[in-house]
Amino acid sequence: MREKTNPQLEKAITELEKTKKPIWRAVAKKLKSPTRNRAAVNLSKIDRHTKENDVVIIPGKLLSDGDLKHKVAIGAFNASKKAIEKVMQQGSTYMPLLDMVEKTPKGRIMIMQ
Secondary structure, three states, X not given: OOOOOOHHHHHHHHHHHHOOOHHHHHHHHHHHOOXXXXXXXXXXXXXXXXXXXXXXXXXXXXXXXXXXXXXXXXXXXXXXXXXXXXXXXXXXXXXXXXXXXXXXXXXXXXXXX
């Protein structure tokens, strides 16, 4: 496998693998894949597939298409500024992926693909 050139991505993968938890190792494996194979998830998809107070991890990018109709906690490796604004306006929570690892070390998590 080729080396990743993004130092933030390398750090995220290393930190996720250190946790030894299966859920975080699965996220690290997704992040190791080529960029074109990583998740790009719109808010509308999160709204359709979650319920109130769910926690969602996106091993890729959070995009702003659609709206959230209920509160969720979202952790993503990357997110558009507009998506973060929409999440916050709806009263939901957005955190960068590594912050989410600290807050939810082994909680119930849905990985969006």
